[in-house]
Amino acid sequence: MAHLGFLTLHVMGHLFPMSTLAAHLKSRGHRVTFFAFADSEAFITQAGLECVVVGREEFPLGYVKRAFGALSRMSGIRGIRYTVDLLCKEVGAQLATLPEAIREAGIDALIIDQFYIGGSTVADHLQLPYVHVANALLSNVDKKIPPIIFTWSDERGFIALARIRLAHAIIRKMFQRVWDELNRQRQKWGLPVYTEFLNERFGAQPQICQQPRSFEFPRNLPPTFHFVGPLHKSESRPGTSFPWERIDGRPLIYASMGTLQNGLEWVFRAIAEGCAGVDAQLVLSLGGNMDPAQFSQLPGDPVVVQFAPQLEVLKRAALCITHAGLNTALESLAQGVPMVAIPITNDQPGVAARIVWTGTGQLIPLKKLTANSLQRAVSGVMSNSTYRENARRFRDEIANLNSLERASEIVESVLR
Template sequence: RDAPDVIKAAGIELLLVDQASPEGGTIADYLDIPYVTVCSALMLNREMSVPPFSTSWNYDPSWRGLLRNRVGYALLSLMGKSLENVINDYRQQWNLSPYDNVNQYSSQLAQLSHQPAEFEFPRTELPSCFHFTGPYSNPASREPAPFPYEKLTGQPLIYASMGTLQNRLLWIFQMIADACVGLDAQLVIALGGGATPESLPELPGNTLVVGYAPQLELLQKATLTITHAGMNTTLESLSNGVPMVAIPITNDQPGVAARIAWTGTGEVIPLKKLSVEKLQKAIKLVLTEDSYKKNALRLQEAIKLAGGVSRAADIIEQVVATGKPVLG
């Protein structure tokens, strides 16, 4: 309601719209300015051969898989109907044609995903203006995080982070520490601001616990990441060729975890099935089976070739200069 006036007053000539903010395209259409869709999490483009983003379902193009996906998308559509109605009400008020398909929320000029194509299930129906550019990590944009590097032992480093939002399940960190007992490795736990190191009981071994960690720097040293399968930590691990053990919790994390399993870059343990025994088994498997590291290195190379933020910026500038779709 208020966004058009604010955007006009600021003299904005193009919008970058998060794909998870479906109202953004309607605002751009009303203002008659171009917009580019940016998939800041797992891409949301619907395609019946690909499971809904919020599920842990594996890729299965058989009739059973397609039927399963169709039911999943029907449920998502039902859950999102009220939002669709609100958006279409505004489109009607503003003399814009209504949406009848959620894929219409995304730009027809350019859609950018920070996934590399190799970290996505097979796709056949993406628009020609869709681009897999790879991640946009920028170390310079992050606040420095002090870290006791002098306490690192030189053993293989296992980095555990459950993100900065869904990180208050402290029992998971206790379980991770218990699962690492007896391994020739050092565990570093980053709590992500959800708690303080003092809120955890004394953990076994030479575990280091910090509130925030210099994640990009530690991943350069890591042998394994234990993660909630948030897209940022996942892509940053793969950018460093680090395989993972994923414990997805919510939102798009089950879908990200499904892609970790599909690409062979890690093992996945659903939260409801998590135990010290299963976690220890998965950690040992990823540490000792060469295929996980090889696949992580394969994805690292794919990310390097995807172009990253420079390619994304070039595409956006081309939209600004031409006002036409930028084809992949």
């Protein structure tokens, strides 16, 4: 059996699927080690996985909370620019610290988050096989597909395609600093430089995507790209206490703005006020950046918690109000639950666009969010059975994908 190294972003939306895949590979006899910042060590070891801490001086304990605490209060382009700045800062550390740590650990192959941008350059330098995993919305660039930071639908007219090409050019410029840093290091290591790094960094190696194929616009992708479906499993989540005794039997609405972009207090208040006018019970999960005590007098008396056992709550839900993070969207679809999406930044607009495109929910742009607009969207989705029927079709599709087995087989294919 092989010794597999995992490289992932240090946020829960990426740690959850990667640790679930890692645990499944461990159950198949492989040894698994994460190379991570100090902030991720406790989560990884509690999952029964090995962890080597890298960048401890530059990224000490508490770094992730500080960095992403600021992001939680941002939206739109400002949030995207801030995220790109974080990625730039981390790429240098990846290139400087990972080769020695990976070499000392005796790693046979690397499993790399698509947004762990320096990972494949390190793998090329060490001459290791690797597999990329799209934990967020797939970041592969297709000049006919809108960038994932926009809520644009799948349109192929002349004006739409021109707008898409311009948007891709802007994103390339935003990532220029990362591109330049990777190429400087690749030259030092005697590796071919990237001319179009957003796709080239995936090489000819396999790519695993959490999306079901039908949750993606029609597009061209390499034969090494595999839609396997959600990499989640309730047993791999840490236990979370929840006041189940407060659930009163009314249709349940679960609202979560994720664990990153959840610092906008007014958004939670708009959700509560909007849902108060609907015959349903609201569960509001704050995601860790705010105290439930701040929301003790909300209209409709919702159940407000810092964290909720999301997979278990979704099993009972009639609707999910979401920031359109990919994990929450896929976990909702896996339970046949339709959505109202309120995307904040990064890939969330692209996820929201696909929710609308698949007919599994409605979208409210953040700038148009009010209690009234939220109530209209919630009532519209809950009263129209088509949304639930479409979500249930995804539930049935996802149930038949055997995602973790398929993903594990793809990882093992690079070991032969």
